[in-house]
Amino acid sequence: MENLDVMVLRTLRDWRLAGRRALLATVVRTWGSSPRPVGSIMALCEDGAVAGSVSGGCIEDDLIWRYSRAYAGQGDAREMPQGAPAFVKYGITADEAHRFGLPCGGTLELLLEPDPEGASLGRLVEQLEAGHLVRRTVRLADGQVTLEPADTPSELALDEADMANTFGPEYRMLLIGAGPLTEYLATMALFSGFAVTVCDPREEYSAGFNVPGARLVREMPDDVVAAFRPDRRSCVVALTHDPKLDDLALLEALGTDAFYVGAIGSRRNNEARRERMVEHFGQTEASLERLRGPIGIYIGSKTPPEIAVSVMAEILAVKNGVPLPRDLDVARAKDQLAVQANDPGALVCGVRA
Structure with a gap:
């Protein structure tokens, strides 16, 4: 079984190069218990297809329901993922934690990147398949992506301007x-x-x-x-x-x-x-x-x-x-x-x- 991150990024690349709308969701913060660690990624296509995971399944179901309907013009147009990356939190209240299957007291925050550039994803996947460690930095203001070689694995970094996630070849x-x-x-x-x-x-x-x-x-x-x-x-x-x-x-x-x-x-x-x-x-x-x-x-x-x-x-x-x-x-x-x-x-x- 290949590296999960590479599989998600390759799938997202193929969707985007085929002209299909899609988003990339990244776990950027967690509070309390969380089913998936910071840095976990998931890709969601306009038809509801999913690659990867950011939770035990319930949050994925909510994202699919909200955004596939928005893509199809059936939901709230304000929820249409477009433009700059946006943050979304799950599990803030006890009811939400129960609804989304989070452990007691668990809360997580996602960064959603609408329609990442297919060419940039292609360069990233190519470097990962060649066995390189790559740091992917996303500018929060407009979603601009920078790829840089990394010397060592590192945790996801987030500040007011950027999110940086390091991807590496499989173990x-x-x-x-x-x-x-x-x-x-x-x-x-x-x-x-x-x-x-x-x-x-x-x-x-x-x-x-x-x-x-x-x-x-x-x-x-x-x-x-x-x-x-x-x-x-x-x-x-x-x-x-x-x-x-x-x-x-x-x-x-x-x-x-x-x-x-x-x-x-x-x-x-x-x-x-x-x-x-x-x-x-x-x-x-x-x-x-x-x-x-x-x-x-x-x-x-x-x-x-x-x-x-x-x-x-x-x-x-x-x-x-x-x-x-x-x-x-x-x-x-x-x-x-x-x-x-x-x-x-x-x-x-x-x-x-």
């Missing part, structure tokens, strides 16, 4: 090893919006790998990591249990800006891996601080699909900047279970039983 995942666990994890990553590359030079594994949408390469993993060039929107996960394949790839990944670098294995295997890297590759505890292992959150998983759920949950938590509770960390959770198994009076949920 990427590189998986080392093409076993059964990889098939489940690759599938979950794809429907979570990641572009997935799987690397395994072992013919006996790569020959049977078949996940539609995932790219398979057969070069040595450390060379693949170097060619992959992980950035802040990339993660690298080693799944082979083979030091000859995993170790060098992990070391290569630790020297990049990848937001997540980890390897499958038990606590004992993880400790042995770190010892090898210190003894044979000159690493230190500090240089290995970013290396995750055992990977995943603790859910008692034993089967490949459950382990994949555990790993994918941790990757998404790190991607979204969510601190993982200590009781969900694999190593700590297993230590806790071991203590409880050997001592009936051990801690249960943080207190002594």
Whole structure:
């Protein structure tokens, strides 16, 4: 599944280049709980077709009802989206929060851009498809758009004159090893919006790998990591249990800006891996601080699909900047279970039983 923002912008571009009227809605502010984060976008065509989302669905329904009727000349002409961008708020009152399906106390504000220029959208999509990070700035007075290259991802910025939203290429995942666990994890990553590359030079594994949408390469993993060039929107996960394949790839990944670098294995295997890297590759505890292992959150998983759920949950938590509770960390959770198994009076949920 491709990056949602790129899909929305490509769809909006096609509508506008075909001469159809449309608007772009962007979440610019939220108060309290909100179903979609600031920066989320949605495109609405004159016939009521929608791409993207700014809420759980109710606000989309209201926008469709209001503006598709206005486009068709059936609604209030004053609601016809045209000219300069305009702000609209939802969920200001308790009744509106209930009507629009917002969480209790939730309020969000949208910026609506009527009929964005198709050529500008085309240039933006072209740069995103080429893997570039782009800052799109909208002048609030007249809707004039400026596109500039961006060095790093950043949050939406809004002031009295402009709104700037940074768009980037899709998140990427590189998986080392093409076993059964990889098939489940690759599938979950794809429907979570990641572009997935799987690397395994072992013919006996790569020959049977078949996940539609995932790219398979057969070069040595450390060379693949170097060619992959992980950035802040990339993660690298080693799944082979083979030091000859995993170790060098992990070391290569630790020297990049990848937001997540980890390897499958038990606590004992993880400790042995770190010892090898210190003894044979000159690493230190500090240089290995970013290396995750055992990977995943603790859910008692034993089967490949459950382990994949555990790993994918941790990757998404790190991607979204969510601190993982200590009781969900694999190593700590297993230590806790071991203590409880050997001592009936051990801690249960943080207190002594």
